[in-house]
Amino acid sequence: MKAIVLDLKEGNPIVEMRDMPVPKIAPDEVLIKVAAVSICGTDCSIYKYTPAMQKRIKKFPHILGHEFAGYIKAIGRNIVKWKIGDYVSAETHIYCGKCPTCEREDKNLCPNLKLLGVDRDGCFAEYIAVPEKVLIRNDISLPPYLASIQEPLGNAVYCVNKAEVRHKDILIIGDGPAALFTAVVAVISKAKSITMLGYNDYRLQIAEKIGVSSINCVKKRVDFMDEFIGKKDGGWFDVVFEMTGSESGINTAINVCRPGGKIMVFGLSENNSVFVPYNKIALKGIMAQGIYGRNIWKTWEIAVFFLNHYRNSVEPIITHKLPFNEWQRGFDLMIKSRDCGKVVLLM
Incomplete structure (x- = not known):
């Protein structure tokens, strides 16, 4: 074969x-x-x-x-x-x-x-x-x-359900297929606002077509950080989905997550480890939730429902x-x- x-x-x-x-x-x-x-x-x-x-x-x-x-x-x-x-x-x-x-x-x-x-x-x-x-x-x-694509869609379903995004402002760091699936599930799940931070215009345009605001972090990196870091509440997003596994991604997530907010740790590092500002997580009261795979079999049932409806x-x-x-x-x-x-x- x-x-x-x-x-x-x-x-x-x-x-x-x-x-x-x-x-x-x-x-x-x-x-x-x-x-x-x-x-x-x-x-x-x-x-x-x-x-x-x-x-x-x-x-x-x-x-x-x-x-x-x-x-x-x-x-x-x-x-x-x-x-x-x-x-x-x-x-x-x-x-x-x-x-x-x-x-x-x-x-x-x-x-x-x-x-x-x-x-x-x-x-x-x-x-x-x-x-x-x-x-x-x-x-x-x-x-x-x-x-x-039920398996990767299931990853997004599991992640978004764990995050409880309904009526919340969310940020998705990353623009790959997993991030795009997460975005569409968040749209269906009625998040209040959804922003995607990425590098690739082609993928960010897909995000915009499904109802997501997008920011190219190469073109607007400084503007993005200036806009959301330093606000009096210490951040803007209720939930941040970190999809890249990169050090810059997880650090950005911690910086822009609001105090008492939630970071969904989805991306895996190619080198197994990254530097994390541990104290900032504690001082902001952020909850970091690791995501790996799907709930077996409940997530699959929801993914099939999404594909059908x-x-x-x-x-x-x-x-x-x-x-x-x-x-x-x-x-x-x-x-x-x-x-x-x-x-x-x-x-």
Whole structure:
């Protein structure tokens, strides 16, 4: 089968499409014929083989990808609830289901977590093997390109619901697809005002089309900081979504969050750590909430509801639908030009 893989050649990372064997399935797994995949920031980190991914990925060649939709092609001998031909996607956080964290229904935070496309081979291939416990049945009204973005949309749903944005002034730091999904969910959730701080005019224009004010922080960085820092209340935004994982992003979030406000820490640092002005968080009484993955399975149910009832709001974030063999163009869009929203590859 054709697959997009990360490999090491004389110690140097390469990403290429190559022929790989169709995966064999365990008794509690299914084999899925992939119909569509979408490219995530995590995939871009693997593509760049960042320090965080160098520590995580140990087996080569490694198949990338975790956001997908497809059809069951074969089932393991222990499978009874699924059949060949079922239209499915999967939760990418493969939890153990046995630890105290899982028993508290915080499966996305399981300490024994394995990530699809990171800790095991992913979906950027014609076929993928997936454990039964993370399968979700797709609504047949959703075409594969839309069904493939349920997982990242679920991230935004989980994040916005945790933040309780209704009638609040919010800032989104970052302009990538995750930030755009967060923006549209905040619009649907009736935030009072939504501002996006980013670098890329193409993406900021998408934000404006879905009802979000945007500020290009390259062009207006000083004006932005002057406008919101130094106000008598010490900040302006009730909730700040930090989507970048950068030191400048988290510092900006702390500076412009109002006293007693909330910062949603969504972005992950490529270097695992950043400097944080700890005292300022304490003195402003800011609550910092980490966000990782989705609530399993409640978030998925809400994401499907949004796709069914607000499809016209969500769909503009998908700016490129490319054939699978144009995967390199997809990564170039996401990493180099960044003139894209969500990029989907069709099999």
